[in-house]
Each structure stands twice: as C-alpha cells, then as structure tokens.
Amino acid sequence: xxxxxxxxxxxxxxxxxxxxxxxxxxxxxxLKNDAVGMAMRVDYPRSVEGLSVSLEILVGHLSRExxxxxxxxxxxxxxxxxxxxxxxxxxxxxxxAKIIVHESIVIWQNKWRSLLCADQLCxxxxxxxxxxxxxxxxxxxxxxxxxxxxxxxAEELTESISxxxxxxxxxFSAEVRSFYLDENSDDLPNLxxxxxxxxxxxxxxxxxxxxxxxFALDQSLSAAVIGRMTDIHVRDFALxxxxxxxxxxxxSMWRYLARIAPAGFVAPVASLLAALSYEKGDGALxxxxxxxxxxxxxxxxxxxxxxxxxxxGWPPESFAQMRKDLHPxxxxxxxxxxxxxT
Numbered sequence: 008x009x010x011x012x013x014x015x016x017x018x019x020x021x022x023x024x025x026x027x028x029x030x031x032x033x034x035x036x037x038l039k040n041d042a043v044g045m046a047m048r049v050d051y052p053r054s055v056e057g058l059s060v061s062l063e064i065l066v067g068h069l070s071r072e073x074x075x076x077x078x079x080x081x082x083x084x085x086x087x088x089x090x091x092x093x094x095x096x097x098x099x100x101x102x103x104a105k106i107i108v109h110e111s112i113v114i115w116q117n118k119w120r121s122l123l124c125a126d127q128l129c130x131x132x133x134x135x136x137x138x139x140x141x142x143x144x145x146x147x148x149x150x151x152x153x154x155x156x157x158x159x160x161a162e163e164l165t166e167s168i169s170x171x172x173x174x175x176x177x178x179f180s181a182e183v184r185s186f187y188l189d190e191n192s193d194d195l196p197n198l199x200x201x202x203x204x205x206x207x208x209x210x211x212x213x214x215x216x217x218x219x220x221x222f223a224l225d226q227s228l229s230a231a232v233i234g235r236m237t238d239i240h241v242r243d244f245a246l247x248x249x250x251x252x253x254x255x256x257x258x259s260m261w262r263y264l265a266r267i268a269p270a271g272f273v274a275p276v277a278s279l280l281a282a283l284s285y286e287k288g289d290g291a292l293x294x295x296x297x298x299x300x301x302x303x304x305x306x307x308x309x310x311x312x313x314x315x316x317x318x319x320g321w322p323p324e325s326f327a328q329m330r331k332d333l334h335p336x337x338x339x340x341x342x343x344x345x346x347x348x349t
Contacts, residue, residue: 011043011078011145014110014112014119014121014124015138015143016143016144016145017036017078017080017110017112018080018112018114018119018137018138019138019140019143019144019145019146020036020043020145021034021036021046021080022140022157023145023146023149023154023157024036024043024045024046024288025046025048025157025290025291026157026158026164026289026290026291026292027157027158027159027160027161027163027164027291028140028157028158028159028160029048029082029161030082030084030160031050031051031082031083031084032048032049032050032051032081032082033048033049033050033051033052033061033065033079033080033081033082033093033097034046034047034048034079034080034081034082035047035048035065035069035077035078035079035080035097036077036078036079036080037068037069037072037074037076037077038074038075038076038077038078038109039072039073039074039075039076040075041076044072044074045068045072045288045290045323046290047064047065047068047290048291049061049064049065051081051082051083051084051087051093052093054089055089055092055093055096058093058096058097062096062097062100065097065100066097066100066101066104066106069101069104069106070104070106071321074106075105075106075107076106076107076108076109077101077106077107077108077109078108078109078110078111079094079097079098079101079108079110079111079112080111080112080113080114081093081094081112081113081114082114082115083113083114083115085116087115088115090113090114090115091113091122094111094112094113094122095122098111108123109123110123111123114137115134117136117137118133118134118135118136118137119134119135119137120132120134120135140156140157141156161291164291164292164295165295165298167262167292168262168265168266168277168280168292168295168296168299169266169299170266170267170268170273171266171267173226173267174266174267174268174269174270175269179226179230179267179269180269182226182227182230182234183230183233183234183268183269183272184234184269185230185234186202186230186231186233186234186235187234187235187237188202188234188235188237188238188241190238196341198235198238199235199238199240199241199341200341200342201235202231202232202235202236202238202241202244203241203244203245203338203341203342205228205231205232205235206232206241206244206245206248207248208228209228209229209232209260210248210249210253210256210257210260212225212228213256213257213259213260214253214256229263229264229267232245232264232276233264233267233268233269233272233275233276234272236272236275236276236279237272237275239309240337240340240341241341242275242278242279242309243333243337244334244337244338244341245279246279246282246330246333246334247330247331247333247334247337248334249283254283254286254287255287257283258280258283258284258287261276261279261280261283262280264276265277265279265280265296265299270303271303271304272303273299273300273302273303273304274300274301274303274304274307274309274310275300275307275309277296277297277299277300277303277310278296278297278300278307278309278310278313280292280296281293281294281296281297281300281310281313281317282313282326282330284296285313285316285317285323285326286323286326286327286330287323288323290317293313293317294314294317297310297313297314297317301314
C-alpha cells in the first residue's frame with residue numbers, strides 16, 4: 008500500500024485494505040517503521056462495556072506483528088453515538104502496548120471527523136462529508152497498479168468466490184472425480200509427478216493468456232488439477248508453485264478453480280486461494296475462502312491450520328517465507344521419488 012499522508016488517504020485506503028467498503032465496523036491498520044501493514048476489521052462492538060474482547064484481538068494482533076503504530080477508524084451504526092468513546096478505549100489499549108496511534112477517525116451517516124485534529128475548520132464537530140473514493144489519489148494509484156476497486160460490501164466479496172454453474176455440471180464433476188488420486192495406488196509416485204506438472208501446465212495457460220481460447224482443453228486441465236489436488240503432496244506442491252512475479256496469476260487461477268470445483272473438491276483449492284490471498288495482504292478474502300473450504304469439508308486440516316495462523320495475526324511475509332522454505336523439499340519428495348505415502 009502506498010504511503011498515507013492524510014485522513015483522506017486513510018479513508019480511501021481502508022476499502023482497498025479490507026477488500027470492501029466496511030460498515031458497522033472497527034478497523035485498525037498497523038504501521039511498522041511508518042510502513043502500512045495489515046488491516047484488521049471486527050464488527051462494531053455492541054457496547055463500550057463489551058469492547059474488551061475486540062480490544063484484546065486487535066491489540067494482540069498488532070503486538071505479535073511487531074507494529075509500532077496504528078491508524079484506527081470506527082464506522083458507527085445508525086442510532087449509535089459512542090464512536091468517540093470506543094476509539095478512546097482502543098487508543099488507551101494501544102498506548103499500554105506501546106503502539107502509537109497516528110490517526111483516529113469516527114465515521115457516521117456519510118460524515119467523518121478526526122479525533123486527533125484540534126482545528127475546527129479542518130475537523131468541525133458536526134463532521135465533514137466523506138470524500139469520493141473513485142477520484143482519490145489512493146484509488147488512482149491502486150488501479151494503476153492492477154488492483155480492482157473494492158467491493159461495495161462483504162456480501163459482494165463473498166459472491167466473488169461463490170460457485171459457478173460449471174461446478175454443478177454432471178459431466179465436469181465426473182471428469183474431476185476421474186482424476187482422484189488413490190493413496191493405495193501402485194503408481195502413486197508417477198501420478199503425483201503428473202499432477203504437479205499439470206499444475207504448472209494450467210498456470211502456464213493463465214500466464215500466457217491462452218486460457219479461454221480452447222475451452223475443452225482448459226476444462227480438462229482444470230478438472231485434472233482439481234481432482235488431483237485431493238492428494239496433500241500435490242496440494243503442498245501447488246502451495247509453493249508461484250513466485251512473486253506470478254502471484255497475481257496464480258491467485259486468479261486458484262480463485263477460478265475454487266469457483267468451478269464440484270462439492271467435495273472445493274476445500275483444497277479454496278485453501279490455496281486463502282493462503283495466497285493472505286500472503287497478498289487480502290485478509291478479508293482469505294477468511295471468506297476459508298469459509299468456503301470448511302463449508303465443503305469442516306475437518307480439512309490445511310483450512311483449520313490456516314484459520315489458526317490468520318487468527319493469530321501471523322505476518323504475511325512470515326507465511327510467505329515458510330512456503331518458500333517448504334517448496335524445495337516438496338519438489339524433491341515428488342520428483343526424486345522419496346515421497347512417503349500418507
């Protein structure tokens with residue numbers, strides 16, 4: 008995220024950081040050496056008295072990330088007037104954790120006011136109209152860098168990774184099932200190698216822009232990747248297959264596969280989408296993808312692990328480093344024939 012130099016910048020940045028325009032929310036953006044880190048959103052507390060749980064979650068995340076500063080915003084629900092009190096409580100908790108609050112903004116009825124600004128001409132008590140997002144410097148820079156405009160609300164975000172009609176197509180579902188890897192197969196190592204190569208082949212079509220030009224081939228490759236992803240070694244290979252330069256392409260691929268995967272095959276690809284979303288700093292979408300994975304398989308181990316990692320506020324860069332360290336070992340196991348059966 009670009010440098011935030013004013014309250015207007017922060018107001019424009021939050022929808023990009025969260026993934027959608029938040030409502031009835033408490034949002035906290037971490038800072039480390041003045042650089043913008045992760046953004047966290049929780050539901051607006053039901054009361055000032057019931058704020059303690061939200062404070063513990065938010066401050067705990069920032070402390071574990073090593074943040075030294077924060078930007079905080081309260082999106083007050085209609086009929087509430089306690090935004091100032093809630094932000095002051097959060098400010099106090101952050102100060103106790105030695106985290107400096109660089110901006111504190113309350114938003115209500117399409118108006119905003121900075122609690123750190125004493126100039127009533129700049130920040131009058133009655134508030135100022137929220138600036139237009141589309142014309143902001145932040146929006147222009149984000150779109151220029153290839154980032155889409157934020158969704159209007161959380162429901163639109165969820166819809167963006169929902170199932171497509173192909174996921175319920177009988178023939179496609181049968182083709183996906185035909186690629187299921189049986190862990191008791193005598194030819195399992197060879198099938199795992201073919202599956203890993205298939206991941207790269209499909210990604211190459213996305214990278215080259217040829218996806219969509221040969222629907223039959225695309226569909227067959229997609230079915231093969233989805234079906235074989237039930238093997239955890241193939242899945243772990245896929246988890247580390249992208250580089251920094253190809254992260255956006257792989258994200259698009261996992262999102263597409265998660266949307267066309269038949270029931271019973273969603274959890275692996277949705278978990279991969281969640282992992283890459285988190286690594287890219289899109290925590291909101293990462294959690295929505297995990298919701299899809301766990302709805303498909305409530306016991307899926309990778310999704311449960313990722314939920315714990317995300318909830319603990321593990322820095323995305325640490326997660327990315329873990330993935331990079333693991334990938335050579337996974338490649339050696341698959342392609343050198345040392346892969347144990349599980």
